[in-house]
Amino acid sequence: MVDEKSLEELKKKALSEIKEAEDEKGLEAARVKFLGRKGELTRILKSIAQLPPELKPVIGRLANQIKKELEAALKEAQQELKKKKESRLPGVDLTLPGRPYPLGKLHPITQVMTELCEIFLRMGFSIATGPEVELDYYNFEALNIPPDHPARDMQATFYLTDKVLLRTHTSPIQIRTMEREKPPLRIIAPGKVYRCDSDVTHTPMFHQIEGLMVDRDVSFADLKGVLSVFAREIFGEETRVRFRPSYFPFTEPSVEMDISCVICGGEGCRVCGQTGWLEILGAGMVHPNVFRAVGYDPEQWVGFAFGLGVERITMLKFGIDDIRLFYENHLRFLEQF
Numbered sequence: 001m002v003d004e005k006s007l008e009e010l011k012k013k014a015l016s017e018i019k020e021a022e023d024e025k026g027l028e029a030a031r032v033k034f035l036g037r038k039g040e041l042t043r044i045l046k047s048i049a050q051l052p053p054e055l056k057p058v059i060g061r062l063a064n065q066i067k068k069e070l071e072a073a074l075k076e077a078q079q080e081l082k083k084k085k086e087s088r089l090p091g092v093d094l095t096l097p098g099r100p101y102p103l104g105k106l107h108p109i110t111q112v113m114t115e116l117c118e119i120f121l122r123m124g125f126s127i128a129t130g131p132e133v134e135l136d137y138y139n140f141e142a143l144n145i146p147p148d149h150p151a152r153d154m155q156a157t158f159y160l161t162d163k164v165l166l167r168t169h170t171s172p173i174q175i176r177t178m179e180r181e182k183p184p185l186r187i188i189a190p191g192k193v194y195r196c197d198s199d200v201t202h203t204p205m206f207h208q209i210e211g212l213m214v215d216r217d218v219s220f221a222d223l224k225g226v227l228s229v230f231a232r233e234i235f236g237e238e239t240r241v242r243f244r245p246s247y248f249p250f251t252e253p254s255v256e257m258d259i260s261c262v263i264c265g266g267e268g269c270r271v272c273g274q275t276g277w278l279e280i281l282g283a284g285m286v287h288p289n290v291f292r293a294v295g296y297d298p299e300q301w302v303g304f305a306f307g308l309g310v311e312r313i314t315m316l317k318f319g320i321d322d323i324r325l326f327y328e329n330h331l332r333f334l335e336q337f
Contacts, residue, residue, distance in 0.1 A: 004059070010040060010044070011070070014040075014041070014066075018030045018073050018077050019077070021077060027074060027078060031074055041066060044059075045064075045067070048063065105335065105337065107326070107334065108318060108326065108337040109311060111314075112234075112313055113207060116230075116310065117188065117190055117209070120211060120230070121188075123226060123229065126188075128173050128174075128176075128177045128189050129189070129191065130167075130173035132166060132167055132191065132192055133160065133165075133166060133167075134166070134167040134172050135163060136165060137163075138172035138175050138176060139157075139165060139171075140152060141293075142175045142294070143249065143290060143293075144250050144287050145250070156195050156197060157195065158204075167194065169193050169208055170191050170208045170209070170210045171210055173187075174210060175290075175294060177212070178212075178296060179295070183215065183296060183303075184216075185213065185215075186213045187212050188209055189210045189211070192206070192207055193207070193208050202323065203324065203326075208308065208309055209308055210305065210306065211226075211305060211306045211307075212303060212305045213304055213305075214286070215302070216300065217302070220253070222304065223285070223304035226304075227241070227257055227281070227283060227306060231259050234317065235259060239262075240259065240266065241259055241260075243256070243257055244257075246284075250290050251304075252284060252287045255282070256279055258280065259316075260277060260278075261277060262319075263319065264276065280312060280313065280316070281306055281309075282307055283304065283305065285304050286303040286305050291303075311326060
């Protein structure tokens with residue numbers, strides 16, 4: 001029969017084996033022997049119900065106390081083993097402070113892309129996305145650029161097949177969105193685009209944000225208002241804007257938007273060619289043929305669209321004169337932002 005003396009002897013034996021354990025394997029063996037499901041102390045705890053009533057509280061209380069002491073001894077022994085193991089690490093001084101890892105930063109293009117999207121989101125636009133490998137129909141034909149249209153020569157295109165290509169702008173997202181949703185619409189389409197260009201101001205892959213607003217009473221004045229707010233938000237309240245007539249097959253009328261030179265403040269310098277102005281985007285009122293391609297009635301719906309290059313905005317914002325610096329990944333360059 002279990003009594004207080006046998007429990008004390010069991011405790012003494014268990015503490016001795018825990019103390020003598022030389023590694024984690026020895027500690028685990030001691031734990032299983034005394035506290036495991038079939039361990040010696042566990043068997044005693046299970047047998048308390050069979051003891052005489054007057055012994056149950058005494059033996060039960062003592063057995064539980066011994067269990068707690070053994071668990072504490074095991075935990076302490078595990079910590080001691082861990083310290084000994086760490087102290088044996090070659091060439092490591094555990095008293096030295098840790099070496100901090102440098103935190104990464106967002107790429108300057110990512111920073112500006114995020115800032116641009118937030119500006120238009122505040123004006124009520126939502127973000128739409130689409131595939132980068134696109135059909136010729138969405139990239140050209142639905143945008144009023146048929147196969148024999150000279151405007152195709154304006155965009156040096158990467159063709160995968162006769163009908164599949166890497167998108168040259170994010171305008172196909174506008175077509176896909178209009179096919180899928182009924183007006184009114186107010187979206188921006190940010191993303192990567194691809195053209196066969198490579199020099200100090202062009203790369204084969206770059207980023208665009210295009211915008212589209214369609215409603216019954218949208219006017220050219222709305223287009224000018226939205227883009228003027230955008231320019232002052234990104235370049236500062238003192239920024240002046242102007243609009244010049246231009247040509248794009250998917251808008252009519254079409255314009256190009258200039259801002260006062262961010263380098264010289266409009267006084268004239270090498271960057272702006274002594275004109276005091278810098279071109280930053282193209283825009284216009286959506287061509288009726290584009291509405292017909294997506295099933296919108298151009299007699300009921302009007303809209304405007306615009307497109308801007310994120311790299312160009314980033315270069316102007318930070319005073320960078322070579323677009324290739326964004327993709328050479330030199331840390332000394334990237335850490336400035």
